[in-house]
Amino acid sequence: MNLNLIRKTVSDRWRGISVYAGGLAAYVLFLCALYPTFRKALAVKQFFAKNYPQALLKFFGVKSFDVSSFNNYIVLELLTIIWVVIVGAFVIGFARYMIAGEVEEGTLEFLLSQPIKRWKVLTSEGSVLAAGIAGLVVTTVLSVFIFGKAFGFRVSYAGFLAFAPLGFALFIAMAGYSIFFSALFREARRALMASAAVIFGFYLLHFAAGYSRVVDKIDYLGIFHYYDPLGVLNSGGVPVRDVLVLLAFGIALFCIALWIFQRKDIT
């Protein structure tokens, strides 16, 4: 890694990371402010219980829908879809720019005319992305702690602390795919589309696994098979195997991207 490049990347990207972090904190605050109404409104509770497909509940690891539990509420309203989409968008957007975006905009020619090895460029920018992911995960967890406590809810501190490494690992895996496509394609738009398509494909695969035994057998190939936020919140223990598998996905794809980038013509 190269500290000089890390400094440059941070100063170039900190605004984007701050906007995402601020948005997440505001969304958690909004959910916390809304939760008392949800808990009290039986009709709403019944509506959700009736209208959430069983496969979707299974997908998120919810055995019995119960919004009287703040943990369940946060899982269903934040950690299952919205959070994955928001942080995923940040990850894909950042990674897309790392190679394909810089090639397209022409900034990579300037960057690689400096005395720095290509693997250092990718590891330095990758480390800023990893730090950004960690920052967004920590922001989310801290927001739940702070706003949950402020509103007087029963927050599973141990559960959310155990969830943080899993959330981090999920987005590291996403980053691996996104950086791989960024190295593979010359156009940033194609890299973005390919990353989004593959990740959405994994999401659908995991969803379909709830319906089909055949699909269920190959679900382990996708990253969402290893992502069970409710299970972690309820158990309060870090799912070490799942975290390691997701990190392995991310690191393996990053290494392939590095191999491609080392040989890539900058035109």
Place this chain on the structure above:
Amino acid sequence: MVNSVISTESLTKYYGEVRGIEDLILEVREGEIFGFLGPNGAGKTTTLRLLMGLMRPTRGRATVLGMDCWTESVSIKEKVGYLPGEVALYSRLTGDSLVRFVAGFDGRGEAEAKRLASRLELDLARKTGDASRGMKQKLALILALMKKPPLLMMDEPTSGLDPITQHVLYEVLNEYRENGTTILFSSHNLPEVERISDRVGIIREGRLVTTEKIEDLRSKRLRHVEIIFADEVPAGLDTLPGLAEFEEADKRVRLKLRGDINPLLQKMSGFDVVDMSVSHASLEDVFLEFYGQGKRETT
């Protein structure tokens, strides 16, 4: 004996089936300003990118300062200032931030960058995203020059600069050369190359057609001349030395002349001239007139 700073052997680059450059043999000597002249698409940018290790050659080899361009590119970049042809800088960063970034690799160059910014009248506090094309070009020049490298490689350095700034740049490049910097720059502008180069390499369709000393090139300079005489047309204009084309209609004379223009001026003296224009021949004309053999070799 003069050392070669840049040397290529049969350097070839194909983009799939498309030719970039083919069997390019180029030598740039220590301490000279070498102009790399060619029309758009001739392979100038490809050559510079290969020399900077931004691309791998399809075949052949290139060395810069005795180091292999692909395998030792990082060591080369420690000693080379590079100006890309299409200047693209991080739009959210200011000139100051970029100067600090470039200086941050080895701690050199910030003072020189400030001196150059003052010379080129550039405000480094401005974000590059808010800068005009000319200002971006000035900043990119500063970033390439600020470490006073032993070798400068610049792709179309005056692109987007106003004539006054171009003049300042020529002065700066001469000062760098006097301090021992070797300069390779590409251009499609013949008068510009003539003005500042010691030698010139002419590339066309991916091949180096010729390498000339600048004095030799000047002797072959081709001009388009058009003169309107008030009364009669002087005799003997159609037998001028270096005449490539001659056309006379009424009191108007059009001619293409290579080399020295003084014999024409001598013939005109004593005759009443209504109007006269002299323009440099296009690069394509130069190729066709003087390097026709090179053209046939490449087609």
